[in-house]
Each structure stands twice: as C-alpha cells, then as structure tokens.
Amino acid sequence: MKKSMVVAALAGLVAAVLLVVYRGVAEVFGPLVDTGWGLLLITLFHAVPLVLSAKGLQVLIIGHRTGLLQVTHLRWIREGINNLLPVAQVGGDFIGARLLTFFGIPGGLAGGSAVVSLTMEVLTQFLFTVLGFGLLLLVLGGRESEGLSWILFGLLTALPVLLGFVVAQRTGLFRLVERLFNRITKGLDLEWLGIGELSGLHDAIQTIYRSPRALISSALYHFFSWVIGAGEVWIALYFMGYPVSIWDALILESLGKAVRSAAFIVPGGLGVQEGGFMLLAPLLGLTPEVGLALSLAKRVREVALGAPSLFAWHVVEGRRLWQRRKPS
Template structure:
C-alpha cells in the first residue's frame, strides 16, 4: 500500500471516529429525534430540491464549450455520476472527474471537447465558490459582530466583501490569465489529457475567442451554489429548526471550505459533522439540529449516489459488451 493510500485510510477511519464521537457528544437520541421530524414526504421534497442543483451543475458543464446545447442531458447525467463519486468514493475529487469524463466520452462527446469543457467548468466552479465563500464569511462576521454589539464594523465588513467579490468576478473577464490557468489545470488535473494536450489547448483557445464565453458557466455554477443554500434552508425548515436565508448561505459557504480541506476523506466524513456542530452556535442553531442536517445530507447523497454509480457501472459494462460484439 502506497503512502497516499495509507494516508487516505488513516484519514477515513479518523473521520469515522470523529463522526461517531460527535454523535455521542451531541446526543444520539436527541439528534435522531430532530431527524425524524422530516418524515418521508419531507425527505422526498429534499431529494427533489437537490435535483435542481444537479441540473444547474450539468448546465454549467455543458455551457463550458462552443456548442452548449449538444448532449445537455449527458452532461447532467455525467455530473450526477461525478457528484456521486465525490461523495462516496476514495480520492473523491479525482475519482469524480475520471468517472464524469468517461461518462461523457462513452456517450459520444469528443474527448477533446470533454477535457476542455471540464477545465473551464472547474475554473468557473472555483471562481463561483470563492465568491460565495467571501460573501458567506462576510455574513458570518456580520452576525458575530452584531451579537457582540460592534455595529460600527458592519459597514466595513460589507464593503470589504463587496470589493473582494468584484475582484473575483473581474477574473472572468481577463481572458489571457484565465486561459493560462485553464491550460495549467489541463496539464495537472485532467486524466489522460496529456496525449492530446495541444488539441485541448486549441479547443480552449477557440472557446476563449469570445470574451464573454466563460460567463454562462460561471453563473450556472453560482446558481448551483445558491440552490444548494436553498436546499439547506429547506432542510432546516423541514427538520423544525428554521434559520433565515443569509445564515443558511454563510453556513453552507463555510462548510464548503471545510469539505474542500478534507479532500483525502471520502465525502469529508467526520469533518463535515464537526464543522456543522462547531458553527451551529454562530448561526443560532442547536447542535442536534446541525448534526441532523449533516446526517440528512449524507442520506441524500447515499440515496442518489449509490443508484447513480450502479447505473453508471452497468451502463459502461453494457457499452463495452456491445462494442465487443461488433468486433
């Protein structure tokens, strides 16, 4: 077993241990008592709300190319598979990219287009996440300052967040730096792209020839983030512990940072739970409600992710079988 595999195994068991410890400390019976409030109908509604996130993510990926309307359903399905791998498999981020790309190419999307669209999508997803995190941090600080009666600092906080947000958005209109960043990502992150890297660079250059071509992908990714915030807001209402939309936005933004930091752990298990419990007090939530929200998201990921991966597996097996019969 390689050092990376050992590190992943240790991180995974550490995360599981942390999740179990959090359940014990917060109160197992109380947490599941809150979780039981949602009921079957509420859970179904929560699942359906998340499907809108997948549609927006698929649109962001599809519009990151010159023919955004071709293969749109395939991009939505590939994104569902990619998210399932991110949530359930080891080496989640890389594994999700591999499965998503393979889904696209098996479905008939030319590999060069698939690689280039993935690079653009990753770039705009990072930019939109950064913008959301900046706003979320500003909101969190605002509530902390408000709770401690430092009202004079609130204007300074929001001005700073606005300036950082404008700086982030302005990156989208700087074509040369964005293209350079995207090609560096192609060299380092996109599996199997090295063999066709010149073609990928050419595809990126043709896409980038339109100054505003990257904007739709950015906004669809931003919409996906905002829809995920809506899902959190809805889930807490269904659990009987509602919070206002601004608090939901700040909470989801900070949790996304925690999940990104715990990339070695499949689904950031343990880290996500600890993050929700630690942040609960900042946003006026009970620890039991925060932990119930995390477990509810786990149940959603499992409910959608496992069937997606099984369908993907059998679908690829069927495709390989059909290709073998034609030979």
C-alpha cells in the same frame, strides 16, 4: 484506489461517529428523525442545483451539441463518485470527463471543458463563501467570534491559489500534462478506456477561455447552483423544527461547503463536514446537535442519490464494453 484514500475515508467516518457519540446519539438523531418526509423533499430539491451545475458544464462544450439530459446524467454520476467512493473530492470529475467521450466528444475537449467547468465551479464557490461570510458579519453585528478569523484566513489563503490555478491554465500547464500523458502512454491501447490520447487538451482550454460568453454563462449557472443549494438547508431545518431565515441558510450552506471543500483530500469530507456544521450552528443560535443533524440529513440525500448513480455508472460502462465486444 489508493490505500491512503481508504485510510482517510475510514478516519473521517470514525471522526463523524465520535462527534455524534460525544454530542449524544439521541440529541443528534432526534432532529434527524423529526425531519421525516423532509428528507425526501431535500433529495428531490437537489435536482435543481444539479441541473444548473450541468448547464455550467454544457455551455463549455464548444463546437459539439450535447443534450442537457446527458450532461445532467454524467454530473449525477460524478457527484455519486465524489460523495460515496474513497477518492479525493475531484475523482468524479475525471470520470465525468471520460464519460463525455462516450457521447462522441473528443478527449481533449471533454477534458478541457471539465477542467474549465471545475475552475468556474471553484471560483464561484469562493464568491459564494464571501457572500456567506459577509452575511455572517451582519448577523453577528460586530460581536467577536474566534471562528471569524479562521474563515477570513481561509479566504485570504484560497484566493492566490485559485488565481494561480487559472494563470497556470492560461500559460501552458495542461500542455505539459498533455505531453506527459501521451509520452507515458505511447504505444498503449487506451481506446477501451474511452480516453485515447489527450491531444487537444491545452488547445481546448484556450479556446474556451477565448469565449467570454461561455465563461460568463458557466459562472452564472454554477453560482446560482450554489445559492439555490441553500434551499436544502432551509428545508431540512424547517422540518426539524428549527426554522431559519434564508440568509441563515445561505450562511450555513456557503461556509459548510467551504469547510468541506478545504478538506478535499478527505473522501466525501467525512467528519470534516460534520465538525464544520457543529461549529457553525451556534453562531446562528442553533445547538451543535442540530448542526450535526443537518450534516447527517445531507448525508442521507447523498446516499439516496449517490447509490443509484453508481449503479448507473456501471450500466454506462457495461453498455460500452458490450458494444465493443459485439461483432461488427
């Protein structure tokens, strides 16, 4: 865990606290408290996009049967790591790929399926953001907003980066990663980490990309996971006493997620997510304070699901360690 990540997390936390203080603690926490039992409903509702996201990974594990319950369990752990630990917002994906090997998936395939799943997840999030941007243009009805130009700039900047990442995967980026990793770790016993060599990583990625049915299925599962996730926003605002249309919920969810993802280097998007919702809310007739309360409601859900997932992660690790120490 790098010191820079800890510093970024602390800076984000301080920024979030300052935003709440600036807008008024009572004004922000009032709507959050009004959510009441809605916070429990939000937490339970998140199981739907979580399972869809797990299916988006499961269909890419070609040649090995892995139960949906197992994959969902690992995605749950992955989310907890990304949301609550001071790691970049992709740290949980590396841990998730490693945990896949605990279920008999070869290291190359586990890593390859995780890489392609993350790629499908990011590409479909881009489409989800475009959808939200288009809906926002319709809602504003031609009214000028400084935020629109920034959103458009972000989309135009992200597109070549995403396409470049896909091309790099197809042209041997991970063959290089595979060779470098195996060369650096040559002679080391990595079996206890559940990694071993990364032999087959590049080939696994190419095999998946030669399976259009698996790719399309994964993309659809991830896209609908993003879309259905907007229900969380709708539920939260309804219980706060600020009901919005499903279209407004889609706008807030898609653009809010985009802002958070753009700052992926900041653990959990701390401070960034709060600022994003505070700026987006007024575009839809809500106050900045309600936007902040919405962000905090999401944080409550992340902690409620993330804390148990971190405990589950340690249980999985402990069980594996115990099994390795047992005399044969």
